[in-house]
Amino acid sequence: MKTGMNVMENAKKVKSKNSMDMLHGPLLGKIFFFALPLAISAVLQQLFNAADIAVVGRFASPEAMAAVGSNVSVIGLLVNLFIGLSVGANVVIANLIGAGQKDKIRDAVHTIMALAIVMGLILTGVGIALSPAILGLMGAPEDVMNLAVLYLRVYFLGMPVILLYNYGAAILRSKGDSRRPLFALALSGVINIGLNLLFVVVFHLHVIGVALATVLSNTVGAAMIVYFLATEEEIFRFSFRRLRIHKTYLAYVLRIGLPAGVQGMVFSFSNVVIQSAINSFGAACIAGSTAAQNFEFISYCFLNAFAQTAVTFTSQNYGAGKKERCKRVFQLTMLIGIGFDILSIGLFILFRRELLLLFTTDPTVMEFALERMMHVCLLHFLIGTYEISGGCIRGMNHSLVPALISIFGTCAFRMIYVFTVLPQNRTFGTLMNIYPISWILTGTLMIIAYFIIRRKAFRLIKSDEEKDSVL
DSSP states (O other): OOOHHHHHHHHHHTOOTTOOOOSSSOSHHHHHHHHHHHHHHHHHHHHHHHHHHHHHHHHTOHHHHHHHHTTHHHHHHHHHHHHHHHHHHHHHHHHHHHTTOGGGHHHHHHHHHHHHHHHHHHHHHHHHHHHHHHHHHTTOOHHHHHHHHHHHHHHHTTHHHHHHHHHHHHHHHHTTOOHHHHHHHHHHHHHHHHHHIIIIIISOOHHHHHHHHHHHHHHHHHHHHHHHHHTSOGGGOOOGGGOOOOHHHHHHHHHHHHHHHHHHHHHHHHHHHHHHHHHTTOHHHHHHHHHHHHHHHHHHHHHHHHHHHHHHHHHHHHHTTOHHHHHHHHHHHHHHHHHHHHHHHHHHHHTHHHHHTTTOOOHHHHHHHHHHHHHHGGGGGGHHHHHHHHHHHHHTTOOHHHHHHHIIIIIIHHHHHHHHTGGGSOOHHHHHTHHHHHHHHHHHHHHHHHHHHHHHHHTTSOOTTTOOOOO
C-alpha cells in the first residue's frame, strides 16, 4: 500500500494550470469558485433553453410554444440515463487524482469519451424512432402533436455532440477545471440565441428552426471541449486514435453512474406522468407551466452546481483518505447551495409578473404560470437537502442508495400522487403541490442515509493523519 506521503506527492503531480488543489488549504473559497462556473453554466444553459421558448412564444404561436414545452420531460426521459453516467466519469477521474494514480487516468479518459460517442449514437436512433409513440402516450394535444414530433426528432440528431460535451466537461471538472466548460457553453449559447432569431424571425422556420439552432450550437460546444482535452497535459490528453473502452474503467463508470442515470431516467418518467396531467388542462396550461418552470430550473442550477461540487471534492478527498475535509465539504456545499437558491427564488417571486412577460402576454397563460410559481417556489430550497447530500454519498463511491431514495421519493411517490390524490381534487394547484411534498420526503430520507453511509465509508479508510488511499 502506498504511504500517505507518496499519495500526496503523486496527487500533486497531476495538477496543471487548469486544475484545482482540492486536497489542501481552506475549502470555502475553492468550493465557491469551483461551483460558481458550474452554476453560471447551468443558468446559461437554462437561459438558452428559455430563449427557445421565448422566441417561439413571442414570434410564432402558443401552439409552437406548447410544442417545444411539451418536449422538456420527454427529452429528460431519454437523455438522463446517459447524462447520468457522466457522474460516474467524474468520480472515477477524481478518485484517481486523489489517490495519485496518474498512470491510470489516460485509459479512463478514453474509455469515457468512447462511451459518450457510442451512447450518443444509440440515443439518436432511439429518440427518432420513439418520438411519436412517446408523445402520444403523454397525451400531447392534437393541435401540437406534429410540431412536437418534428422538434423532438431534430433535437435528437444532436445527441452525440451533447454527450461528448457532457462527458468531456465531466473529465475537466474532475480535475478542478470548471471554467473552460463554462466558456464553451457560453459561446455555444450565444450562437444558439442568434440562430434562433435567424431561423424563426427571419426564415420563419418556427419549431424546426429552434431545434436546428440547438443542434448546431451544441456541436460548437462539443468541438471546443474536444479541443481542450486534445491539448491537455499528457495524462489527460485525448486523441481519437486512442479511443478504446477498457473494461475496468467501464465497470467503474457504470457502477457509479448507472444508478444516477437510472434515477434521472425514472425521475424524468415521473415528470412525463406529471406533464401528461398538465397536458390534460390544455395548451394554455402547458405554455404557462413551461414559462414558470424556467425560473425553477434557474434556481435549481445553483443547487445542482453545489451538488456536482460535492461529488468532485468528496471524491478527491475520499480517495486521499481525508475524512474531516469530506465532512466540511458536506457542510459548506449544503449551506452555500441552499443560500443561493433562497436568494434566487426570492427575486423571481418578487418580480414574477415582469419576468413572465418575457415569455407571454396571453392572460390565461400568465395565470397558469403565476399559479405554478406560488405553489412550487416557496419550498424550492428543499431540493438541496437531497441533491447535495446525495452528491456527497456518490463521492464516497456509494451510488445505489441515493438513486433508490430519489426514485422512491421524487418518482414513485409522485406517480402515486397523480393517480390517487389528483383525481379527488382535479385542479392545477393540487397537481403542483406534488413537488414540495415529495421534496420533504426525499430530503429527510437522504440526509439520514448520508450520515449512516458516511460512518460506514469512513471505516474503510485510515485516519486523516495517515492519509492513505482507499483505491
